[in-house]
Amino acid sequence: MRFDNFDLNLLVALDALLDHRSVTRAAAQLNVTQSAMSSSLKRLRLALGDELLVQSGRGMVPTAGAEQLAPLVREQLLRIRSLISSATAFDPATSTRRFRLAASDYISTVLLVPAQRRLAQLAPGVGLEIAMPTTGTSERLGKGEFDLLLTPREFAAKGHPYDRIFEERQVVVGCSTNPLLQGPVTLEAFTDAGHVAVRFDGRNTFIENALEELGLSVRIEVIAPSFVQVPYFLPGTRRLALMHERLAHQMAQILPLAIAESPVAVPLMQEVAQYHSARSGDAGLAWLRGLIQQVVRELEDV
Template sequence: MNRFDLNLLVALNALLEEGSVTRAARRLNLSQPATSSALRRLREAFGDEILVANGKRMVPTPHALSLAPMVAEALGSMQALLASSTLFDPATSQRVFRIAASDYVITVAVVPLLRELAVTAPGIGVEMRSPNSGTTADLERGTVDLIISPEQFQSAGHPRDLLFEERHVILGCRDNPIFSAPITEDIYARVGHVVVEVSNTLSFVEEFVRTRGDRRRIEVVASSFTSVPWMLAGTNRVALVHERLAHAFVDKLPLAFAAPPFDIPPMREMVQYHRTRAQDEGLRWLRNALISQTTQDDIARSSASPPGA
């Protein structure tokens, strides 16, 4: 340790992820000779080539691949150490938080919080990212601070807090005849449906519906949750959507919603963070702020009459 420059771990992480000295140099904001020098020093320190040429690309050696998860965790621990080394004051902090969440979560949970932070924590920055198959790896690498997603889509290897529980409702145009009488399963199955698939991944409710047996006539497949209400207005199509999302749109569009004709288990929306960041005061503040905001919104909505229902 006395002879090893810990900054080389940052270079090693970039080299392994980019597979290119040129791209790693750009990411590290270093010159290509400086990055090549870092690779040479890493080869000497580990007694391994780390990256080897394969045609026009460079690929990690087996030993380098075995180092990758340990390097990511070490960098995460160092980031947590730096984050916890000073007291966190949201009123004066200039910190930028990176959150992976769907457009639905952004609409119903993050946007209301951002309005509050504009007043109470004006220096705080937030970078939103869409979840994908590599999001857990981003959490491991420390390039994402929080993942907000349904419980079953999260890794069991990191802690998480319950943000809220969500129900699903049938959303459609206010003039849709389906809302003129109780909705039966036969009526529900006969009408046209809009469903959501993000990156070829089924949503929580789609996975449930298709597992129980699906007789719907699917007419439109959308790539985002917030686009669905716009696709329903002026049509006789319906969609199974999050109740919070339905509430967010019934005042903006001529829509109504009703309970589905079968039971759907509540969806548990969780906030997940890296296990090494449990003592990060900034992340703890942000998690608590998100939970507090959604709790306040739930209380306000429950005390009001449900519009469009």
Template sequence: MRFNHLDLNLLVALDVLLEEQNITRAAERLHMTQSATSGVLGRLRTFFEDDLLVQVGRKMQPTPYALELAKPVREVLITIRSSITTKQVFDPGTSKRHFRLVTSDYLISVLFARVIQHLQKEAPNVTFEMLGPSDNSGELLIRGEVDLMIVPERYIIEGHPSQLLFEEDHVCVVCKDNTKIGDSLSLEQYMQMGHISVGFGRTRHMSIEDWFMSQYGFNRRIEVITNDFNTLPQLVVGTERIATMHKRLAELYATYLPLRILPTPVQVPIMREYMLWHRSMDGDPMHRWIRERISQCIHNIEQNKAA
């Protein structure tokens, strides 16, 4: 397809080139040779009358005009995908859609594993790919490279739809054999103990560390950092350390690990988990069906738990 003498297929290549800023990596993603990819870049330079990418040392850097093009090119490609390539007959029973979701291991353990079981019965050919949270998760959603994010409220992205799924409390977890701690926990005890915490991404963002700092002006004494929520309770066992974690996950692990669950010494704000998606997917029938099923499954799980 051509528009104003531009082969629209070249926009796919331009999007990849601007993201990778490297001919070799772009060629691999485009399934082209390096020479063919260089030729595509040449055609793009001719059309836009701009170098787009220039060699600076061993790296390629986008020109100011290329940076201006990056967002509208990505928006065009997302619109084409949502309005043309995904407009198939809506039939969950036969659909072979592949959905990429950003969600934490905590959510998979306490809720999403059962959600996937329910969805498999109604849409047996639909597949899923779970991606852990990272520094660029929001960018993946904005670029249309993931279908859904299920994340705490603070990660909501302005301009894209979202829906509250459920609320979660935090609790403290210690080993059942820890005799230094009774049935309650003072703030002084809490601050004196060694802590196990979760850190995500290159910045090692802590799950509740920022909140403690802003409220009380001091750090917990963190002795162990892990990169997923499921290892928190496991690392408490056999130690005198403490972990502050999601209540649902703590209750799950307390059924088969020697753990005690205690209230937090101070009230930690309720965490609200939201489902987010790119605005271009809002009206897509299959995408909407998946969102509705996820919401309904979580509601049913919560209802059965309360019963």
């Protein structure tokens, strides 16, 4: 094929088609008509000499050649977008860019909320779109669907760079009147008590994994879908929870909670901000990463 006559916009259409495996959904994503997307598919088939997608029942199935092309096309589109971003000066005062982040409610509460306040001062037109992590978050980062993934290092996607944000300790939290917290919490009291735990999309968090690696089993009475909900299940009960220290102290300002040192030697959690390798030269993303690091330093100085 002749690349000097190839419309590079067709690569965007190809990426959408291979991702959705549907002309209708690909057209909706790119905000074009279904006939325009069908025309793009026809031109792609002619240019590449491959059917790319074939009808199978009510759906479409990619050919072997399309399966090989899919990750390559996605990667090159990301690099082209990063090249354009790096060649374009980023002015936070006038930018209207919306950054897409994957972050738990824990890191959103302790870091992104104060970062957003600084963002509103320095870049009033810039927005944040934050999604809770799921089992597919790393794959979505690899597809370029997120600008940043804020996560414990253990859950970072392979093959992509990250910035270290901070280290986090884990502490024992319970109701302020809980007799188990009127003195140092013993290992026996900790393991015998009922606990509140967190699972995302059926997956353990750093805390649950750490306890398993230490060979400790606790009696879980409540499984919460988010970190911020955990302390609400503690007042008026004898339950305990192992919580991130920064979040625990924030929640203790609004709920009747007591905080104690953990009798379990849980390793420090390394929180990181990860981005796609193709976006290393993204000027806007570099600015946001720098802002996050600045906010972390300011919070640690308080």
